[in-house]
Amino acid sequence: MKFNGRIIAIGVVGLFNVIRYFYYHQYLGLPFEANFFVLTAFFLAIAWWCGKQFDRVKYFSEKDPLTDTYNRRTIESSFQKIANVCKRENKKLGIILLDLNNFKQINDTYGHQKGDELLKYIATLLIKTVKKDDIVSRWGGDEFIILVPKCTERFNSEFIRQLHQTLNNTLSDSFPSVGASIGFSIYPDEGQGFQELIQKADEAMYQNKSHISAAVAKSDTTNF
Known part of the structure; x- marks a missing residue:
């Protein structure tokens, strides 16, 4: 505060x-x-x-009272302000949508208190991982959004990959059954409005989830 x-x-x-x-x-x-x-x-x-x-x-x-990240209303208003700055300076704005895999399993197996601990753990990890100017928000449930102002061309090849690797490596130690799926979109390349860009990021995230599910299924079949 x-x-x-x-x-x-x-x-x-x-x-x-x-x-x-x-x-x-x-x-x-x-x-x-x-x-x-x-x-x-x-x-x-x-x-x-x-x-x-x-x-x-x-x-x-x-703020979201559970995770101490920004709430949905704040991230929507922040997007418009940052987008205006990026447009004026001819920069790009990255929108990352992150979802936890098997989160429901944590709630069902260990209770909602454990699920809340996981959400706070992820929020703290995200805040520590991103840059100072990046904005972390809880979008709802087990989904988080990160705004990355003035992102570079290495946004996908480096930032997203490192974030994904950090999350999954850390989760494998503390919550082995949980993973993270990430999707992203870039303003203004993939849209002008916030909801349009969220939809693009959501589609990319579910493609990521499908690849993970297919890889897990293949691994199980091989082990069998």
């Missing part, structure tokens, strides 16, 4: 008290009394509390 609301509130109240001091004790020449500090501390405490409530409301309006 950020401190913007508290910082602004403290700044406004602090400025008000500076003006109050100069007006009463410098301009009007009234005698200075110790209760000035008492009132100032009281005003600052109220400002801190009010600013904290603002920060809490803003945080919960933008």
Whole structure:
């Protein structure tokens, strides 16, 4: 949770008290009394509390409470802002859609608490893996979206491959039965609107899932 609301509130109240001091004790020449500090501390405490409530409301309006990633509404509005910047600078924007394979099996076998632990684990891993300017969001259920501003030509060959490898290698240690499927699309090459690009990424992701399922089936047949 950020401190913007508290910082602004403290700044406004602090400025008000500076003006109050100069007006009463410098301009009007009234005698200075110790209760000035008492009132100032009281005003600052109220400002801190009010600013904290603002920060809490803003945080919960933008974030998914379980995973601490951005929520669906925020990622949609962020896309439009970033897309406008990329268009103005003639850059590309990567949209990654990630889905966990066999997630339902975790919930059914170990309970929803274990499933929630897995989602938080994935969210933390994604935030640590992506770059500072990238935006991670929980799209819904076991799906996540990552916005990659100003992606390069190596987006597919390097970024996606490394992300996929990192996820599956890490999951194989902690959650062996779970894997990750990834699909992506690129603005403006594959579409202008967010929903259109999500649809493209979703189609690519399910192709990835089909390849994984076919590989698993082939492996099982070979072992048999």
